[in-house]
Each structure stands twice: as C-alpha cells, then as structure tokens.
Amino acid sequence: MSRLRVLKRVGLLAAIVIALILPLIAPDPSTTNLAVFTVMYIGLATSWNIMGGYTGYISLGHAAFFGFGAYSLGLLSNHLNVAPGYAPFLLVPVAGVISGLVAVLIGWIALRTRAATFVIVTIAFMFMGQLLAENLVKLTGGGAGLGFPYPQQWGGDFYNTPFYYAMLALAFLALATSWTIRRSKFGLGLLAIRDDEDKALAVGVPTRRFKLAAFTISAIPVGMIGAVYGYYVTYVYPQFVFDPLIGISMVLMVFLGGLGTLAGPVLGALLLEPAQLQFAYRFGASRLYLVFYAAVFLLVMLFLPRGVVPSVQELLQRRRQELASP
Amino acid sequence: MSLLEVSHLSKRFGGVVAVDGCSLSVAEQSITGLIGPNGSGKTTVFNLVTGFIPPDSGEVRYKSQAIGGMGPDRIYARGIGRTFQLARIFPRLTTLENMLVPVRRAGLRALLSHGQWGHERDRAMQMLEFMEISHVARTLAGALSYGQRKLLELAAVMMARPDLVLLDEPAGGVNPALLEKIGGHIHELNRQGVTFLIVEHNMGFVMNLCHQVVVLHQGRAIASGDPKTVRQNPAVLDAYLGA
Numbered sequence: 332m333s334r335l336r337v338l339k340r341v342g343l344l345a346a347i348v349i350a351l352i353l354p355l356i357a358p359d360p361s362t363t364n365l366a367v368f369t370v371m372y373i374g375l376a377t378s379w380n381i382m383g384g385y386t387g388y389i390s391l392g393h394a395a396f397f398g399f400g401a402y403s404l405g406l407l408s409n410h411l412n413v414a415p416g417y418a419p420f421l422l423v424p425v426a427g428v429i430s431g432l433v434a435v436l437i438g439w440i441a442l443r444t445r446a447a448t449f450v451i452v453t454i455a456f457m458f459m460g461q462l463l464a465e466n467l468v469k470l471t472g473g474g475a476g477l478g479f480p481y482p483q484q485w486g487g488d489f490y491n492t493p494f495y496y497a498m499l500a501l502a503f504l505a506l507a508t509s510w511t512i513r514r515s516k517f518g519l520g521l522l523a524i525r526d527d528e529d530k531a532l533a534v535g536v537p538t539r540r541f542k543l544a545a546f547t548i549s550a551i552p553v554g555m556i557g558a559v560y561g562y563y564v565t566y567v568y569p570q571f572v573f574d575p576l577i578g579i580s581m582v583l584m585v586f587l588g589g590l591g592t593l594a595g596p597v598l599g600a601l602l603l604e605p606a607q608l609q610f611a612y613r614f615g616a617s618r619l620y621l622v623f624y625a626a627v628f629l630l631v632m633l634f635l636p637r638g639v640v641p642s643v644q645e646l647l648q649r650r651r652q653e654l655a656s657p
Numbered sequence: 658m659s660l661l662e663v664s665h666l667s668k669r670f671g672g673v674v675a676v677d678g679c680s681l682s683v684a685e686q687s688i689t690g691l692i693g694p695n696g697s698g699k700t701t702v703f704n705l706v707t708g709f710i711p712p713d714s715g716e717v718r719y720k721s722q723a724i725g726g727m728g729p730d731r732i733y734a735r736g737i738g739r740t741f742q743l744a745r746i747f748p749r750l751t752t753l754e755n756m757l758v759p760v761r762r763a764g765l766r767a768l769l770s771h772g773q774w775g776h777e778r779d780r781a782m783q784m785l786e787f788m789e790i791s792h793v794a795r796t797l798a799g800a801l802s803y804g805q806r807k808l809l810e811l812a813a814v815m816m817a818r819p820d821l822v823l824l825d826e827p828a829g830g831v832n833p834a835l836l837e838k839i840g841g842h843i844h845e846l847n848r849q850g851v852t853f854l855i856v857e858h859n860m861g862f863v864m865n866l867c868h869q870v871v872v873l874h875q876g877r878a879i880a881s882g883d884p885k886t887v888r889q890n891p892a893v894l895d896a897y898l899g900a
Contacts, residue, residue: 516757516760516777519750519754519757519758520758520760522747522749522750522754523747523750523758525749526747526748526749526750527745527746527747529709529729529745530741530745530746530747531747531758532709532728532729532730532733533707533709533729533733533738533739533741533745533814534733534738534758534759534760534813534814534816534817535730535733535734535759535760535761535817536730536758536759536760537728537730537731537760538730591749
C-alpha cells in the first residue's frame with residue numbers, strides 16, 4: 332500500500348473518531364450548534380453532489396426537498412401526537428420517503444430539460460413548494476409557521492447532542508451512498524451523462540432513468556436532513572426552509588470543494604459553513620454573509636474553477652511526475 | 658440472411674428532405690459500406706437506425722423485428738452499436754472507465770455492486786490490448802490523441818458484444834498507418850462474427866474492406882452490390898465517383 336494511501340486512511344479514521352467524540356470533547360452549546368450546522372451541510376452538499384456533481388445537472392431547487400422533509404416531520408409529529416424526545420427521529424425516514432416521492436414527480440418533469448432550462452425549472456419548483464407551504468394554511472399553518480414537539484428534557488449542554496448525532500448519521504448515510512454510487516456502473520453512467528449525454532445513450536446508458544434515479548436518491552437524504560433541522564429549530568416558516576439560499580449554499584460548497592468528487596462537498600461545507608455562522612454571529616441577521624458567499628464564488632471561479640480537491644490532486648500528480656522524470 | 662432491413666425510410670428537416678424513401682439491407686456477418694456525396698443522407702440514416710431521430714415514415718427491422726420508435730439505449734441493448742463522425746469519448750473519465758460505461762442487459766445488482774463487474778474489467782483490458790491502447794488505460798480520455806480516441810471509441814462500442822456496429826467515417830482524420838490498423842481491427846472483429854455498416858469517404862478503404870456497398874444520392878439508395886460492380890455503375894459514376 333502506498334504511503335499516500337496509508338496517510339489517507341489514517342486521516343479518514345482520525346476524522347471519523349473526532350466526529351464521533353466531538354460533543355464529549357467540546358460540549359459547550361455554541362460549538363455543538365456550529366457542529367450541527369456544519370455536519371448538516373456536509374450531508375446536504377454530499378447529497379446534492381450525487382445529482383449535480385455526477386450528472387452535471389445543476390439543481391438550484393434542492394431546498395424544496397429540505398422544506399418538504401421539514402414539513403413532513405412536523406405535520407406527522409403533530410398529527411400522530413408523537414412525544415418529544417427520540418420518537419420524532421423515527422419519523423425521519425418517512426420524511427425522506429416523502430421527499431423522494433416529490434423528487435420523482437419533479438424530476439419526471441424537470442429532467443425533460445437540460446442545462447440552463449433545468450436550473451430554472453428546479454428553482455421554479457422550489458418556489459412552488461414555498462407557495463404551497465404559505466397558502467395551504469389549514470395544513471401547514473401558512474406564513475405563521477409550523478411548530479414541532481419541543482424536547483424540554485434535553486436541557487443545557489445536552490440539547491444539541493442528539494441532533495448532532497442525527498445529522499452526523501445522515502451525513503454518513505449521504506457519504507456512503509455517494510461512495511457506493513461513484514464506484515458502481517450506475518455511477519459511471521452518471522459521469523458519462525455529465526461528459527456527453529448523447530454518447531452515453533449511444534452506448535446503452537438509459538439516461539432518463541439514470542438521471543431520475545440520481546435526482547431521487549439525492550433528494551431523500553436532503554429531505555431527512557430537513558426533517559431533523561425542523562425538529563432542531565422547533566419551528567419552521569416557509570421562507571426559511573424552502574429557502575433558495577439553502578440550495579445555493581449546497582451548490583457553492585460543492586463547487587468550492589470539487590464537483591463530482593467524494594471529498595469535495597465535505598471540504599466545501601467544512602470551510603464555508605463555520606465561516607458563514609461566524610458572519611451571522613458577528614453581524615447579526617444582516618445577511619452580510621451573502622457578500623462573503625459572492626466573493627468566495629468569484630474567487631473559486633477565477634482561481635479554482637474545478638474546486639479545491641481536483642486542483643490539489645492535479646498538483647500532486649504533477650509533482651509526482653516531476654519527481655519521477657530524470 | 659439480412660441482419661438489418663431498412664425500408665422506404667424518409668426524414669425531412671423543415672424544407673430539406675434528408676432521407677427520401679431509402680431502402681437497404683445489411684447481410685449478417687458482412688461489412689457493408691454506405692457511400693455517397695456530402696449531404697446525401699448517410700449520417701441521417703445512421704441516426705434513424707440507431708434511434709437518435711425518429712423517421713417520418715418507413716421501417717427499420719433488425720433480426721426481423723421492427724425497432725422504429727425505440728430510443729438509442731434500447732437499440733444498443735438489442736445489439737446495435739455505433740460510433741460518431743468525430744470520435745466521441747467521455748473526456749473526464751479514464752480510458753478504462755470509458756470502456757466500462759456501456760450498458761447492455763444490466764440488472765439493478767449489476768449496476769450498483771462494484772464487485773459484479775470484475776469480469777468486465779478483464780474484458781475491457783483485453784479489448785484495449787487488442788486495440789493496442791492498453792498502456793493508456795489509466796489516462797484521462799481527454800488527454801488521448803485523436804487516433805487513440807478513434808480506437809477507444811471502437812473498443813468501447815464492442816464492450817457489450819453488439820452484433821451490428823455502425824461506424825461513421827472511421828477513417829476520417831487519421832493517418833495512413835492508423836487507418837491500416839483500424840481496417841485490420843474491423844476485419845478481425847468481422848471474422849469473429851460482428852457485422853459492420855460503414856459510412857466512409859475514403860474509397861480505397863471502403864473498396865478494400867467492404868463485401869457490399871450501398872450508394873446514397875439525395876437521400877435515396879441508387880445502387881448496391883459488391884464494390885467492383887458498384888464502381889462501374891454509370892449512375893454511381895455520374896452521382897459520386899466520377900465527380
């Protein structure tokens with residue numbers, strides 16, 4: 332086994348151990364809150380990458396699945412009178428399934444388009460979700476929002492911990508799904524679609540079915556994460572879960588880390604989300620972080636158009652070739 | 658026996674009649690050339706046969722079954738592969754990954770399980786060795802030369818063991834040495850039982866390689882037969898070869 336591979340494995344193991352014991356070594360709520368949101372975006376960006384990164388179809392509407400997931404858990408918990416505590420977490424997979432079904436419907440229509448049209452169609456569907464949540468007042472509470480069960484028993488430093496582990500489990504799920512797909516023939520088909528869709532058709536890739544499958548698979552963890560988020564914040568409003576900024580954040584993190592790579596979305600989320608939260612803490616709700624996002628996006632496009640991970644990989648490969656050549 | 662039968666196929670793009678009642682047949686285990694001047698409808702016939710565009714009228718039968726209206730992926734699954742005029746590969750995948758993309762009769766387990774396609778890897782490497790490009794198996798396909806791309810495209814299309822392969826200008830833009838190599842590979846694959854339908858402008862290549870030639874002119878097949886007969890056909894001389 333090469334030295335680089337050993338280093339990679341040790342680094343991965345260390346990262347997993349740190350992620351698992353983080354609430355024990357840094358239990359203060361401000362740190363665990365930061366960790367909840369960072370891990371949440373690792374899961375979101377990784378899930379988005381299954382569609383956007385592998386197939387090249389840039390969806391700016393994935394926040395719709397986040398919103399459907401959040402509302403699904405809130406409505407189910409309220410209607411089934413689920414007691415606050417660990418029980419609502421059992422409904423998270425149901426929220427994922429509901430988001431997946433919505434994705435089949437949206438994807439079936441949106442995936443008849445390509446390129447810029449697809450981007451616009453997905454945004455339109457996201458706003459349709461927001462409008463539904465605002466206008467189906469009897470069901471969703473409309474603009475007044477929707478409350479979730481509140482786990483009062485988890486007071487003090489412990490409150491964030493169950494949510495952290497729930498988000499971590501979902502991030503692992505998204506990563507495991509992405510890894511399995513990347514190594515499979517299905518994943519190769521998705522990458523082929525990204526490179527040349529017509530050529531992929533010519534060698535037998537059922538592109539419509541593959542794209543719809545990828546779109547649905549990427550929506551399920553997003554819905555589940557949205558459900559946990561709703562339970563975490565205990566009250567959701569349409570404009571804050573069907574939020575275009577959530578969708579844009581996923582995209583930006585993947586672009587920063589490296590489109591179509593496994594590590595890229597993780598790195599992108601680890602770099603951007605803590606920075607964004609720091610902006611929010613320092614400058615309040617001014618949304619000044621959007622200026623920061625715009626600046627990062629411009630810098631990435633100018634200097635790292637392929638993202639950090641592919642650029643570093645390329646650099647290492649060049650160095651190896653230089654060292655190997657006499 | 659005919660492997661492919663095209664009957665009265667027509668396709669119009671706005672006011673332009675690209676294919677006008679074209680009929681032709683491709684005998685099993687043959688190498689058939691499809692020739693004609695630029696704009697005679699050769700590539701459109703390829704696109705119609707492989708499902709990339711739907712015909713306005715006419716019928717395409719493969720192994721005696723109608724395949725009109727099927728998408729390119731389903732037609733590939735039936736056993737018809739194709740290449741493109743300008744070699745098209747997946748540039749951000751490695752050469753080996755390019756070889757593993759083709760899908761024919763894959764179940765869900767085969768699509769998702771990594772271990773399922775070990776034998777495909779072996780076959781891909783064998784095919785790359787046959788095409789003499791196995792040394793670039795781990796190279797990104799986008800970094801290959803044009804000739805290597807041509808060979809890769811041919812190798813990849815063979816991965817799913819198609820019975821009929823449509824080659825769109827395999828000699829286009831390649832040097833004489835590579836052309837000889839490509840001709841040799843086609844000949845060897847044909848010997849192994851693969852049927853070819855080839856669109857080509859290089860008459861030397863066509864006449865040396867093909868068992869049968871069909872000549873298209875203004876979207877219609879105006880002559881067909883063995884290369885020697887076709888070369889002496891007055892209508893062909895007038896429309897194409899004599900020009």
